[in-house]
Amino acid sequence: MKKINRITAISATIIGFILIAPAIISGCKTPDAIANKSGAQLWAENCSRCHNTPDPTIYSDSQWDAATEHMRQKAILTDLEITKIRIFLKSAN
Numbered sequence: 294m295k296k297i298n299r300i301t302a303i304s305a306t307i308i309g310f311i312l313i314a315p316a317i318i319s320g321c322k323t324p325d326a327i328a329n330k331s332g333a334q335l336w337a338e339n340c341s342r343c344h345n346t347p348d349p350t351i352y353s354d355s356q357w358d359a360a361t362e363h364m365r366q367k368a369i370l371t372d373l374e375i376t377k378i379r380i381f382l383k384s385a386n
Contacts, residue, residue: 327371327374330377332377332378332381332382335370335378336381336382339364339368339370340364343368349381349384349386354386357379357382357383361378361382
């Protein structure tokens with residue numbers, strides 16, 4: 294009897310994983326709303342929510358690295374968003 298219960302529990306776990314795995318995997322996919330936007334668009338949309346955005350040439354690349362890392366955490370930006378924003382900001386220098 295215990296053997297049947299173990300097999301049932303293992304089967305239920307495997308079936309649960311099979312049903313949930315696609316949702317987990319697709320949840321990791323970058324939304325098209327982010328993937329299709331340029332760094333300039335993301336910078337304008339995200340940074341201007343809270344404050345005026347400075348001229349991109351005002352800071353050096355290393356200063357932008359520090360500022361964007363701080364804002365990535367504070368504004369809860371994804372790695373893709375912050376990478377695109379950094380590329381845009383550094384291209385102005």
